[in-house]
Amino acid sequence: MMKNFIFLKIVAISIICMAIFACSRPTPNKQQEGNQEKKSTPAPAAKIIGKYPLDNPPMLSKGIHVAMGSSLLHLPGDPDNIFYSSGDRGPNGKLTVNGEERRTFPIPNYTPTVYKIELAKGKINILEEIKLKIPKGSDPITGNSFITGLPNFKKFDETPYDEKGKKVLSYDPYGLDTEGLAYNPADKTFWLSEEYRPSLVQMKKDGTLMQRVVPSGMESKFKNAPLIPIKASLPSVLTKRMDNRGFEGMTITPDGRYLFTMTQSALSNPGENSRAVRILKINLKNLKVIAEYAYISVNGQDLGFDQKDIGVSDLYAINENSLLVDERDSEIGKKAKLKKIYKINFQGATNILGKDKYKGKTLEQMNTNDLKAAGIKPVAKKEVLNLLNFDYPYEKDEGISLVHGHKLAIINDNDFGVEDTNTKTELWLFRLP
Secondary structure, eight states: OHHHHHHHHHHHHHHHHHHHHHHHSOOOOHHHHHHHHHHHSOOOOOEEEEEEEOOSOOEEETTEEOOOOSOOBOOTTSOTTEEEEEOOSOSOEEEEETTEEEEEOSSTTOOOEEEEEEEETTEEEEEEEEEOBOSSSOOTTTSSSBOOOOOSSTTTSOOEEOTTSOSBOOOOTTOOOEEEEEEETTTTEEEEEETTTTEEEEEOTTSBEEEEEEETTOGGGGTTOTTSOEEEEEOGGGGGOOTTOSEEEEEEOTTSSEEEEEESSOOOSSOSOOOEEEEEEEETTTTEEEEEEEEEOOOHHHHTSOGGGOEEEEEEESSSSEEEEEEEOSOOGGGOOOEEEEEEEOTTOOOOTTOOEETTEEGGGOOHHHHHHTTOOOOEEEEEEEGGGGTOOOSOEEEEEEETTTEEEEEEOOGGGSSOTTOOOEEEEEEOO
16 A cells, blocks of 8 residues: 555656646747748759750751850740740851951851740750841841841941951941840730840831830931831940940830840949949830849859859849849859849839939949948849759850749750850750749
C-alpha cells in the first residue's frame, strides 16, 4: 500500500513539473511563426520547360543566314506557340583598315525584317517574313519600296563600309537599326524601337511604315526622307546615346494606352560610366512623353566590367506600373556574370521628366547619394530569373515575352553569325512560380 502511494506521488510531481515547464516556454508570435515557415519552405523557382533552336535558317547571301532574336512578342489571342521576332539592321561587323576600325555591311541592301514564328516539334519554324517598307515611292538605296538597315546621316552615325572595309557606302535616311518590337491592341499596329536616332517607328502588319518618332531637334535632318511622317516629340537629350546604344527594348501596356522604352545603356551625358538609364513612358494617343524614370543598372565594376558593357535588352509590360526587364553583360560561358530578368515597379518612383539635373549635374553624372539628395527615387527592382543558373550559353538574350502571365519566353540574337558562325538562335521557355 505504501509503495503504491509513493509511486502515485512521484507520477503527480512529474506531471506538475511538466506543466510548469510548458507554461514557462515563450509562445511564438505570428512574426516568429512566419519566420519559421520562411526558413523551412524555400521560395518556388522558375523551371525550364523547353528549348527550341532555329535549325537550318534560310541563306541570305555569301554564307550568311537569316537571323532574328532582337525582340520577342506574343500577341494576345494567338496560340501559345506563336511569336514574332525582329532581326536588327542586318549583317554587319568591324574591320581594322589602315589603323582605323570600320563598320562593314556585307549585304548593304538587306531589309530589316519581322518574323512570325511557331514552336513545333522541338524547333523554331518561320511562318512569315515581314519586310519593312515605305508606303509609297522608293528607297534611295534599294530602288524599291523596301528600306535598308544602313545609317541615316553622315557625321551623326558610323560611316558604313563595304564587306572589305574599303569603300564607303551610301547613307539611307529611311534606314533603321531595329531592336524592340511591341503591339498595340487598340489599333492593331506594331511598333519598333531602333538605335540610330534613337527613334520609334509605327508599322502595319504587312511591314508598311506609318510614322517615325524622333528626338526634338532632329526633324530637320529628314528633309530628304519625306515619304515617312516624322514626329519630333522625344526628349532632345536622347541624341547623346552612345553608338549602338540607342533604343534597345520597348513594350506597350495590355490596354494599348502607354508605350515604354529605354536605351540599352546610360547616355553619354557626358562620359560612359553611368548606371542611371532613362525609361520613357509615352501616351500613344498623342505620342507625348508623359513620364521619365531612372533605372539603376547593375554595377559593372563589381563584376569586373566597364559599365557600358552592362545593358538592357528588352522590356515586357505586365501593366502600367510593372515591367519585366532583361539586363545582361557582353560575355558568354564562364566569363558571363549577368543574364537576369528583373521585375520593376514605378509606384513610388520619381518622375524626372524635365527635372533631371541637380546642382549642375546631369542624371548620368549623379551617384546614388546625389540621387537621394535630389529627391530622385529610381524604380524598384526584383530579380525574377537568373539565366546563368541554367547554364545559358549565349551572349545576347535580347527578346522576352510572357504568355498567360506565367510562361516566360526568351530568345537570343546571334548577329547573323558574322563574328561566330557556330552561334545559333534558340528560344527557351520557362514556367514562372
